[in-house]
Amino acid sequence: MPAYGRIQVLIVDDSKTIRSLLVSALRQIGVGYIGQAADGAEALGKLRASPFNLIISDWVMEPMNGLQLLAEVRADVKLKHIPFIMLTAEVLPEKIAAARDQGASAYIAKPFNKLALIDRINKVMKDVV
Numbered sequence: 001m002p003a004y005g006r007i008q009v010l011i012v013d014d015s016k017t018i019r020s021l022l023v024s025a026l027r028q029i030g031v032g033y034i035g036q037a038a039d040g041a042e043a044l045g046k047l048r049a050s051p052f053n054l055i056i057s058d059w060v061m062e063p064m065n066g067l068q069l070l071a072e073v074r075a076d077v078k079l080k081h082i083p084f085i086m087l088t089a090e091v092l093p094e095k096i097a098a099a100r101d102q103g104a105s106a107y108i109a110k111p112f113n114k115l116a117l118i119d120r121i122n123k124v125m126k127d128v129v
Helices: 016-028 040-049 066-075 093-102 114-125
Strands: 008-012 033-037 054-057 084-088 106-109
Touching: 008 016, 008 040, 016 033, 016 114, 033 040, 040 054, 040 066, 054 066, 054 114, 066 084, 066 093, 084 114, 093 106, 106 114
Parallel strands: 008 033, 008 054, 054 084, 084 106
Antiparallel strands: none
C-alpha cells in the first residue's frame, strides 16, 4: 500500500456519520490531511482555497450535488486534474454512466466497504503518490 502521508483529501457528504466513517478509514491508511464539506458548494470553496489531491464525494446533497460538483471541478483548469471518487447510494447503471461521463475517477456504492474504498483510492492515486 502506498504511503499517503503527504496527500490531502476532501470528503464531501451531507451525512456527518458518513464523513466520520471516511475520516476513520483514511486515517487508518495514513492520509496526511483530511478536509470536510457538507455539500458541493462548500466543497468548491474549499477546493479553490486550498490544495487537495483527492476528492471523495456523495452524489445526493443540496444545494449543489456531487455530480454538479464533479462538473465544476472538471471545468476548472486548476482543479480538473484531481482524482474524484463518487461515493453514493445511486447504483442504477445510468447513474454510474452519468458519473463516468462527467469524469469521475471511480465509483463506490453505499454502504461502502473499507477495503473497497482503499482499493479505489489506491487505483486513482497510483500516479499521484
